[in-house]
Amino acid sequence: MTAATTATPTLVTSDKAVLGGGAVLTVLAGVADYGSWNSVVAFVVSGAAVCLLASVVGRSVEQLGDRFGPGATGVLQSALGNLPELFICIFSLKAGLVDVVRAALVGSILANLLLVLGIAFIVGGLRHGTQQLGSARARTIVVLMLLSVSAMAIPSFTHWLHTPASAHETTFSVIVSVLLLALFALSLPFSLRRDEGDSSDETSPEPPRWPVTLAVGLLAAAGAAAAFVSDWFVHALQPAMDSLSVNQTFAGLVVVAIAGNAIENVVGVQLAARNQSPYAFSVILNSPVQIALVLAPVLVLISQIFGLASLTLVLSPLLVVVLMLSVILAAFIAFDGESTWLEGASLVVLYGIVATAFWWG
Numbered sequence: 248m249t250a251a252t253t254a255t256p257t258l259v260t261s262d263k264a265v266l267g268g269g270a271v272l273t274v275l276a277g278v279a280d281y282g283s284w285n286s287v288v289a290f291v292v293s294g295a296a297v298c299l300l301a302s303v304v305g306r307s308v309e310q311l312g313d314r315f316g317p318g319a320t321g322v323l324q325s326a327l328g329n330l331p332e333l334f335i336c337i338f339s340l341k342a343g344l345v346d347v348v349r350a351a352l353v354g355s356i357l358a359n360l361l362l363v364l365g366i367a368f369i370v371g372g373l374r375h376g377t378q379q380l381g382s383a384r385a386r387t388i389v390v391l392m393l394l395s396v397s398a399m400a401i402p403s404f405t406h407w408l409h410t411p412a413s414a415h416e417t418t419f420s421v422i423v424s425v426l427l428l429a430l431f432a433l434s435l436p437f438s439l440r441r442d443e444g445d446s447s448d449e450t451s452p453e454p455p456r457w458p459v460t461l462a463v464g465l466l467a468a469a470g471a472a473a474a475f476v477s478d479w480f481v482h483a484l485q486p487a488m489d490s491l492s493v494n495q496t497f498a499g500l501v502v503v504a505i506a507g508n509a510i511e512n513v514v515g516v517q518l519a520a521r522n523q524s525p526y527a528f529s530v531i532l533n534s535p536v537q538i539a540l541v542l543a544p545v546l547v548l549i550s551q552i553f554g555l556a557s558l559t560l561v562l563s564p565l566l567v568v569v570l571m572l573s574v575i576l577a578a579f580i581a582f583d584g585e586s587t588w589l590e591g592a593s594l595v596v597l598y599g600i601v602a603t604a605f606w607w608g
Contacts, residue, residue: 368591
């Protein structure tokens with residue numbers, strides 16, 4: 248391990264192609280945004296740039312995974328992977344697009360729980376059969392996800408039922424946000440802990456080709472670049488959606504959510520395809536947990552502190568229903584610590600049904 252950590256980095260042909268292509272497309276996406284290119288062209292270029300940057304992050308995570316274990320790698324990956332969406336949502340709040348932000352937050356959770364997790368199960372299952380998710384860690388992540396999403400839904404229930412708390416939904420949302428952030432802080436020691444099974448031959452990746460400094464550096468650089476590219480992506484998204492007659496709710500719930508989580512989308516499937524299922528599961532499910540425990544609460548607080556359009560945790564009934572159903576289904580599938588391709592297919596089908604339900608607004 249020491250020799251691999253300090254050795255000269257080995258960049259295979261695919262590494263060079265992804266790094267070079269990501270750099271070129273990132274520059275082009277910036278030129279397209281500041282040069283006021285056609286919105287559809289800018290949309291395609293920035294979307295392709297996000298995908299290649301996601302691949303860079305995936306390769307970096309692969310080189311870090313066996314050193315830090317699935318838990319720490321998943322937390323790091325999810326934190327960097329959610330940066331684009333953080334910037335997208337702040338920009339949207341500044342523009343007063345509160346409903347778009349709410350839809351994007353819910354859509355990000357749904358995309359990870361249903362679409363990305365489902366594709367990872369399908370790819371991993373077809374290639375390697377039934378995969379082990381790491382039972383103890385899987386149960387803890389799933390329970391934390393259920394608790395955090397339930398906490399997010401309570402302000403909505405108080406609003407619908409016209410309880411006394413509904414008259415104070417902004418204050419209530421701020422209090423809930425602070426408590427969710429505290430819960431996230433309490434969960435970090437377990438998430439960062441490396442279990443003995445993490446270094447087993449069955450789940451450990453191949454020996455790293457890059458030193459830690461290069462992997463961390465590329466991970467940080469690609470995450471930061473993805474934040475800028477995602478912002479340019481959103482600039483081109485609205486006019487592109489207008490020309491295609493796509494409503495803002497569907498755009499936020501599906502298009503923005505998938506684009507903002509492109510890093511986890513690519514990384515999770517890559518890891519599952521390599522039979523590194525504990526890493527894939529940790530990366531994919533840490534993202535919705537961090538959205539519920541960190542991203543949504545932080546955005547609520549930012550909207551109040553900096554005087555942006557006020558964001559509360561009160562969601563529409565349909566958003567809450569599909570969110571709770573998706574979390575419960577993902578929990579049932581993952582709680583036994585195993586995954587199959589058929590379970591993955593059911594998750595993808597459900598995501599398609601949910602997306603269709605919002606196509607008309």
